[in-house]
Amino acid sequence: MTSRQVRFGPRESRGWLLGMTTPQLLLGVVAVWTTTRIFDTDTGAAARAGWILLAAVCLIVAFLPLRGRTVVEYLPVAVNYWAQRASGHDIYRGGVFRMSRDDAASMFLPGDLAHLQLITFTVAGSDEAEIAVVHDSHLKTYTAVLVLEGSTFALLETTVQTARVDAWGTLLAQLCTEGSAIARLQILERTLPDSGDALLRDWTRRGVHDGSLQAANYEQLLAAVDGSTQAHECFVAVSVDARRAGAEIRQAGGGHEGAAAVVLRELDKIADGLRTAGVRVDGWCPPRLLGEVIRTAYDPAARSMVQRRGGGTADTVGGDMGLPSGVDPRVCGPMRAENVWSHYRTDSAVHRCWWILQWPRQYVDSGFLSPLLLSSQHRRTVSIVLEPLGPSRANRRVTLRQSGVTSEAALRQRFRRRTTRRQEVEAGDVDRREAELVAGHGLYRMLGFLSVSAADLPTLEAASGEIESLAQRSQLEVARMSGEHDQAFGAAALPLARGLR
Template sequence: MSTETTPQPLYGGWRRSKTMGIATLNSGQTVVVVGAMLTPIMVIILGGPLSTLTVTVPIALTVIILTVWQRHGMPLMSYAIGRARWSLANMRGETSYRSVFLPSPEALDLPGMVAPTRLIRAESSDGRGSTGLVWNQRTGTMTAALLLNPAGSLLASGTTVRSQVSSWGDALSRLADEDGVQMAAVTLQITPSSGAALSDHVRGRLDPSAPPLARQAIRELVDGAPRASAQMAAWFSLVIDPAASPEKPAGPAESAAVTLAALNAVDLSGAGVDILRRATDVDIKRLVRGAFAPADMDAPAAEIEKLVWHEVGPVAAEDEWTHYQHDGYYSTSWVLREAPRKLVAYDTLLKLLAPGQFTRRVTLVYRVLPTEEAQAVVEREINANDARRQYRERTKRTSTRRERVDAAHAERTAEEEAMGAGMVQWSIYVTTTVDNAADLPAARREIEKAGRSSGGLRFRPAFGGQSAALVVGLPVGINPLL
């Protein structure tokens, strides 16, 4: 007897978007470096004394070093500017939030980037019931969500996995044809819990008239189950800009209709996930409240329904440089620094999504480029690669292996786009939440270890933007890819 094994599908070829520049520098960094190099020369040409070189040269060298050297995958210049801006905001008190002391109407706002949002209930005419929509009054966008039930794929065959991944790619590609779609995001929140919930759930449903052997088997299974388990909530968020649609809605009601139409066009069949329902306003309140206070994720529906929009957020919050403190909880977030350079299997995120000791939320953010924009991006990338190649030829520098691989990926992307494939910009945000500041170091180690085990994904802390990174994964319409 012979058995055939289907090879495990592998995926890769991701690359960071690059612009024209010298060596590994982008356009902005190149301008800064060239400007710093020319400044001392221009000072002398314009008639400045030679003694000024003792001042301009050290300053120019400092600017060049800050621009070229990197920390956590970003130039030291960007890191220093970000730190200075956060310090200034901290001195002004802009990193602190106290809803009880805010004047009206600011007291009815959520903190930070979600302050201009409002939650509305839209009733659909197709009999699907109400849908919760988050309206950003500053940008005009509206956000809707689908509650998901992910299906496990660890025991699925390679053929099934390839089909699911292909279906997910098709679902994203179809969003490029939907006018007004700004962003799509998939979020999974894993909250640790005790095994008591499982035990109570099963024991309360045992049929007394069932055969004794069956009841005994169920009891043994429950008793043998792990004492620690986890609850998983998953949702798909869609951010719509109604003003970009052909209908040009005149008000919130028409904008809500455009948003619901775009949500109805989302087809996730075959992608390894079941759609439970469209998120109602109560569901969105629960998801947002569960981010700021994980203990309320399982609160009764009646209590969640009574909350008004500003009450789902914290009463007090402090946006620190390395973490975010909100109502007795402490959250710290990371953002993707670099995608895997090697080919990875479909389960590369398994370690990151596995239950841990602390609450974590993982969000994959997608921006599907329209056909015209995708073509322009591809051409820009190819032109940037050609410019780098010509620069290496003029300086007689041999390209590195990494540069050759990156150029090959850019060429392959251009070929696939020319044949009709869609182009997606994407990133990953990870947030972990604890109820004791002393647990923050352990929570950081847990996420960093899981990230290193996820097929070469590299993350960096969201320095100075912890409050913003926390709300990116919520269905409130925050788009970090614009």
Template sequence: MTDPVYRLPPRRTGTALYGLTLAQLALAGTGLAGLAAATTLLPGRAGLLAGTATLATAVLLATVRVAGQPLHHLLPLLIRHALTRDRHRPTTAAGAARPAGSPRWLRGLDLLDAPTGQLPTTDGNPPMLIHHRRTGALTVVLDVRGGPFTLLDPADQHRHLAAWARLLAQTARDRSTLTFGWTLRTHHAPPPPLTPTSATRPHRAGSTRGAAGDAGQTPLASYRHLLADTLLQHHDLRLWITVNSHHARGRRPELAALDAAHALITRATTAGLTVHGALSTAQLSAEITAHTDPHRPSHPADGGPARTPNAPTRLPAGLAARAGLPGARDTPVPPAPEPPTFPTSSTSPASADAPSAEIEARWDAARVGATWHRVFHIAAWPTSPLHPGWLDPLLHETPTARTLTVAYTPIPPPTSRRRLNHDTAALDLALQIRHRHGVRIPTHLTDARDDIDQRDAELSAGHPELAYTALLDLASPDRQALDTATADLVDLAARAGITDLHPLHGRHQHALPAALPLGLTPRRPHPAT
């Protein structure tokens, strides 16, 4: 018996006319219409020049790409960023109190305390529901831990993937599910301070420091570099589900959302995940702070010395203790990041006077407090056959703190069938056009027929389709570190087969909330199986 082969379908872009998008065809039609109108309304050479300029401008807008982005997409972003950048800059002077109210990027959300006992929580507080004001939807966030997937045998990895596929299918069949997904935040453990050694002790007065003393610094620097390379990583996994409150069927929407979360817990447990419970309001508040401003220094109320939220409270006892091996000495316990003064019930989740509450927007980054963010969109996934651990480089090797969010949106079966019929007709038309004009047929069109047949068989067997999208957020203390981490991230993504990783320039302030475990997914996810 051969091992299963995993494939991710290509992104649905372009039309049958040589892969041109609707926007490109509309621009070309506008240019031709402008040429015809100019030559008709303006006499002589002036009309011809005006019409030619209109057509050339439309063609350039439709075909030219700048930094991987089509020009007709980039220009509206530039104009929008120039008009709205002042709205996303902090207006409160340093040291002044922030006016009461919610940050603009979280004003559409309310945190609700669910009845105690409906779902377990790790801190004993009532479970939390996120209420989306615009749609009325409710989101529940779960604290989840994965297993040692990388260490499993290939057969066990395939079984775990099959169990995860069942979780996706069962959740997608629930009519009340609007969207669901997972958010993985990875950050390094705090570096341990070293005890003084002979290489770092001060020399006594009158002693002569020779070349041997200077050479003692080289082993110490090498040891520090070794410790930095072996720092442990913390992976915080959150599984969340957003439920349509209008499908409560006469029940309270809160209870319907909790029932959907309970069903998701059962499916996740069956799939081999460990679910510790739902997040409470206080936990989500700390979660938002840890995601948006992990480099924020604390502000002691009693005038004590400021410290960073990741500073350890005790010296580490070594790699064994940091790895949690039995019999090792105590490990350092980093204090939890101090959350802003978030409300506890039925109010906006960010009405505090925290200095990191607002997002400062730049074209190529966004800053929250002392942390710089850059959000990427995985525009295309690998189309070649994949093995179970194909995403390991992107998951386990992180240049800096990063958050990976993957959101799934169930597609109704009638919509899936219409899309399948549309894709079949578009493929036949594209092949006919290329055969008629003697144009080479690209590989993705050659394999598209098999993909369509497989989709047809899966839909006929009752399997649902899911639209999905993925956002990846990098967080660094300064711009230089962010640029370095960006270059490393591009290399790691290429090792995983992801070569179409787009930074969302001009939209980082809007994409950052969508990368948090809040259920704020983009409106147009990637339609695929």
């Protein structure tokens, strides 16, 4: 039996006339209009040269590709970046500088994450267990996070791989129901250097030290851990739209408490589906664990210190007495952050982010991301943000796209423009999506992000070369988020289900 294969269609062009976006169309109109001035007999030589220069600039800005985008697409990014620099908003100071202004706030994060509020919800009937729910007052969403632990997919038998892929596809289809409360779903996997201290503390606290051969072999194995190994952490963030789930929230008691109860119910459904797909679900993130995830993303050097904590009553894996494990959410943000055009600098690291411009366009095995997930030697994060679409919305989206493809084909025929192979594949992909919807599959809006972190710029350059090489081996086309690494970091490195608009 062959392994399950997948294929992604080409990235849809956002143009509404012959593949051109509105800015491109306007610049093209200006370039065409200048031809009337160029060939005007009353125009002098100097003026004619000026009009030619204007037309050339318009065409270059509108259509010249640069690292996966056109120049006109970089203009809003550049304007926003230099506006940040001029106003001083490119530098963020956190910690006591923020807490002194608003002691009631639960989290202090930079940039477009500053308005997020963390709500602590006590789960009924679970021995006072707490779950962290992040409220976005702008988007009207509530987000909670599941902690996962999976097996090495590439080493499984083909039949087991196929069964797990089918179970995952079934879960994705189930989330695309009409009126579903889920607004976003984020899958985040990151690698972190592992010194082995946590294993040693766990063995010291809970191991059976009886002098047996098994105990001696385990101690030798722990002693062989030299700090060059890596730990893999995986999270699934689930975001619920308060407007769609209004009735359910009111039925659960209303307010933040009712919304948290609805989020917890959706988490349990997804956790059951993940277990069916062979994924081990460790549970949901309590506030201090979510604070640790965010803190170690901004300040990787703090991980070794944070891992030594274990003075809480619920801590069972060892650690120093005193503070409980994790990080207080009020201090999970960076103490200082600076957005630079080529990278994002926080407390103890510099970061760089990419967005996945194009997924594999030919059939590949379901484990096509294995080089990127398993071969990296640096601290990196892979994040996929999904938005499930209900059947009616999915049908409207596909129908509108089909109408656009048909109208573009008619315009090309009218203006005697050749239909490229890419346009043919894109049209066929729209038909395939319609067939999949008829067959009962779901439709998602999807966006992927990558990020790497390093202690200094030379190491960051080496890590960037590695991540781009591994992305190429995984048949991914990526583009750097130049000028907006601060915003991209929130989507790529933090499990907050952000990035899609």
